[in-house]
Each structure stands twice: as C-alpha cells, then as structure tokens.
Amino acid sequence: MIFGEVLKIAWDSLMANKLRSFLTMLGVIIGVAAVIVMVAISAGTEAAISEAINGLGSNLVFISSAFSRGGPTGGPQTMRGGLVYEDMTAIRERISGVAGVTVEQQTSVTVKYENTSLEDVMMVGATPDFPTVRDVRVEQGRFYNDTELERASKVVVLGKTVAGELFGETDPIGQTVSVNSIKLTVIGVMAEKGLVAGVDFDQQIYVPITLVFKKFMPAQFARIMGDRVRQIIVSVDPDADMDKVIEQITLLLANRHGVTLDSLDFTIRTQADIIATQESTTESFRTLLAWVAGVSLIVGGIGIMNIMLVSVTERTREIGLRQAVGAAPADIQVQFLMEALLLSLVGGLLGILAGIGGAYLFERLGGMRTVVLPYSIGFSFLSAALVGVFFGFLPAKQAADLDPIVALRHE
C-alpha cells in the first residue's frame, strides 16, 4: 500500500477522535517534556558550577597534601609528607611558566575598628601572587608585596564589604584595625568580586601568610609541624605547557620530600580535572533523571497500546471490510502501526514544545539555570517513536490476525 495513503488514513482516524487521541498522547507528551526539562535543569546546574569553578581563576593547578594515614603498623600520623611553605617558595623560584603561586590559609577572626566589631570574618593568609592566581583586583591602595611577606609585616587588605562595614565613608587606607587583638595597618581594599563557588570574596580580609604563621598559629604547633600548608595553588602562564609545568612541579616536590614518583605524598589536580569530576557526577545524575523520565514515556506507551487495542475492537468491521476489498494482513498491520507511531510522534513533537517551554518557564519563574541540550530532544523523540512502534505492535498484530468473515460479522 502507498505510504502517503497509510499516513492519511492513520491521520484521519486520529482526527476522528481528537480528544481521545490527545489524551492518549498526553503520556508521551509528559514523558518527552520531562526528559527535556530534567536534562536542561541538570545541564544548567552543571554550567553554573563550571562557570563558578572557572571564576576562581584561570589555568590553576592545585597541589594538596596526600593524607598520610600512619605507618603500616597503624601508628599515629607521621610527620613525613605534606606540603610546607618552602615548597611554595621553591616552585615560585625554580619553575618556569608559572604566572603566580600562592597558598591559602583560612582562619576565622574578629576584626575591630574603633567601636565597630565584625565577628567570623574569614582571614586569608596568602602571597602577593594571590590577586593574579584568584583573578581578583585591588580597588584602592595596594596588595602586600614580597618584602612585607618576608618580614611578616602587620598589614591587611580588606574585602569590599568588610571595608564598607568597618569604615563607612571614611578612607580605610592607613588606618589601624585589630584582628583578634593584633593591630594591623590597612593598605588596600579589594574590588568587588562577589560569591564564587560558595565563598564571598568581599567578606574576607587578606594578610601575608607569614603573618598567619607567626601570629595566628599556636607556637608549639608551628614548631612541630613546620610551616605547613594544606594547599598550594599555582597559576600557570597561559603560554606555557600545562603538562610540562605539572611534571616539573612533581619532580621538584618529590625531590624535596625525598619520595619516589610512585609514592608521592601530595596530589596535583588541575582545574580541568575538577570540572571533569564535577561533570561526571552531574552527568550520572542527569542520566538517572533521563531514565526516570524514560519510565514515564513507557507509561505513555502503555496508554497508546491500551487505546489502540480499544480502537482495534471498535473498528473490527472496518478491518474486515478492508480485508474484503483486498487488504492483506500486512496492510492492516502497517495501518495500525502507523496510527500508534503517529500518536507517539505527534505526542513527541508536542512534548518537545512543552519541554522547551517548560525549561524556559523554569528559568524565568523558577530562577533556575537551564540549558536545553539538543541530544535530549533527539533522544526523547527517538524514544517516543520506539515506544510507539513497540507498544503499537501488539494491537496491530491483533488487527492483522482478524479473520475477515469474523470481523465482518462483528457488531
């Protein structure tokens, strides 16, 4: 039979029962829309996260101490291993292709100026490279320099919000604030940066890391541990070969720590690694969501099968008549398959529209970041088509197997 005619007959029979056809499609519509919206939301979340990670600075390499879990005998944590302040200085002096190196040591402190007192302010101990590495700017005054780092000078750079809350209209530069009762001179105020990956940069204050070691850590602790740091952050020169730099750093640190390359006591991760990890978690989450939505597609398919079975019963006489005028069982089967397919395809198309519209609404009204991925449209539409063929098969077979005489007598 001619394809165009099959299509037309199928279309006419769906249009003969518009409401019923629409209700039957609803399952597929919802399923397809759900797939698209869910994938869009998780892709949007992912995009927001990777933007946040990128906002931390560019071309970053994070070097962290590997946790040393004690000796083979299960003794106490050993002293061996871990990063020290001098590792950072060594990288800074000896590795080429490095734009900046910093460490970050956060401590919660209380900051006072005259009668104003701010509690739980995050004090970040870093190096003069911090603005380069973290991609932040000084707005007023200046950041501390190498000399101040070496001497552990009592200077502080304030985050925008902190400066505003302490000084209001007053010019903070040159003023003295007390941080946990230690007097520090304000030498700069940072430009506004805002919230990045959950950290409000404007709520922090910045001091030389050496000052943290000297004044803000218990003396005996520092004596035993040395000037330990949790993490060294390296910003690689955009023109330099990232892999080369990482290799050099690894060799340098392994050498300094006296460990072999097989038993490194630190780990090196790039920003790309972190984004990839993040992506793989959100991707598996997204896949899960897609499958959940896929289940609703199957439910939609069962709806189609149900209505198609009803339709075959209702149209038994018509089937008998078509056979009597020459339709072969295959013609009948194709006819009903086409109807099921059409239900699911039209449902799929409406579902795509609903999905895109839904994603848009989630973004506008729900304040959620959404990204409609083309693959989700293709995937859900294809699934809808498969659902139609799969669940249309049984009713179509049933129609084709009708005996013309029995069908013609049916009332």
Next chain:
Amino acid sequence: MMSESVPIIQTVQLVKIYGSGENQVVALDGIDLTIDSGEFVAIMGPSGSGKSTLLNILACLDRPTRGQYILAGEDVSGYKRAQLAEIRSRQLGFVFQSYNLLPRLTALENVLLPLLYRREERLSHTERKEKALAVLESVGLADRAHHYPNQLSGGQQQRVAIARALINDPLLILADEPTGNLDSHASEEIIQLLINLNSRGRTIVMVTHEPDMARHARRVLMIRDGKLASDRKNGHHRETQSLASGEGRSS
C-alpha cells in the same frame, strides 16, 4: 454462436465444517459446482442451508475445510490469507447485504478504497479519483460522490457498494442478499444494475431469498442442508447470454 464457455468457478466436493465435537456443524457437504464466464447465477435455499458459507468461500473470504476451489484455473483452496487477499484484490468484488460502507468516508472515498490495496498497476491519486468517479457515474451516483453514507438512502448506499465492487474490474462479482435490506423499488433498481453489468459480460453470483430477484438470473442453484439440491436454467435469458459473451469482460 453460442460461445464456448470458460469456467470461472469450479468446485470439487467442497466441504465446510464449523466447530468440532458436539457443536460441529456441517455447513457445506460436498458441493460440486461449475460456473462459466458471463453467467448470472442466483443461489437460493432456506435459512441456514449454507448459502453465505458457500459465497464466502467463493469470495476467498473463507477457506473450505475439504475439497477444491479452482478460480479462473487457479486452485486457491490451500492459499494463505495474504494470497487470498491478493486474489480478492485482483479478481473479486463483493456486495454485502448491509452495504458495509465506511461511515467516515464519502461515497467517492468508499468506492476507491479497493484501489488503495491493489498490488499491481497502481494508480496515482488523481487517477484513482477519476476512476472512482467514472464508476460512480456508471451506477448513476455521480452527483452523490461527496456525500457520506448516512446522507444516502439504502438503495444509493448499495449502489455505492456495487461501484466499490466494480472498481478493480473484477472477474467475478459476488453478492450476498444485496437487496435483503431494501424495499421492492430499490431492490428493482439494484437488480437492474446487476442485470446491466451481466449483460456487459460481468459474471455475477448472487445469494437471494426472493424468487422475484432470482427470476432475473439465468441460472438458479438451490441449496439444502449444505448440498446442491437443484440447478436449473431460466430459459428466457438465452438471447442476452450470447450477446454478452461476445462482448467479453469489457467494462
């Protein structure tokens, strides 16, 4: 110039048994029958005697339990459903007592329905329409082409059904009580239409209860309890027969 008749239908010991065991019904009990090209045959008999059963088998809608059915030289008794469908499409036209038009299609669409299932010499959309319109015109319903079945009288509906049976230019037209649902006037119209077709060479086999209708046929078969009880010719059609067979199967 009595033409040498070509058998269109030939059955050998046709048996149809419904059900099994206790409920077994022998609907046809050994029918031997030969119908030649150009004949107009009426099948009569009491209710339940097996007329419809026989006609359904002749129409390739049903298969005999035993025996042979040779249609135009082709033994179709063992054919599969798809093959029978192909035979129905190519060689047969069927007219039902209850018209069996599809209610959602117009008269024209109903008539061209069989063309959609044709396997060879497929026609284009416009050709199909033209042909259906021509056939509708030949049954006198050109002006009702775009009416739906529920907008037509019973007699008109049956004429649409006859047009549908004709559209594939079949070897044979089978009609099961085509006038059964019609009043005498409409019945007369339908029978005239069939006579007309026959006079132009079409072979027709018609089941009927009404002697008035059977009178128009050239040959009347009586069936009783699934057996052929009598086979008599209505003499007064002789002249038209010779004329018709000369014309052959043109339409």
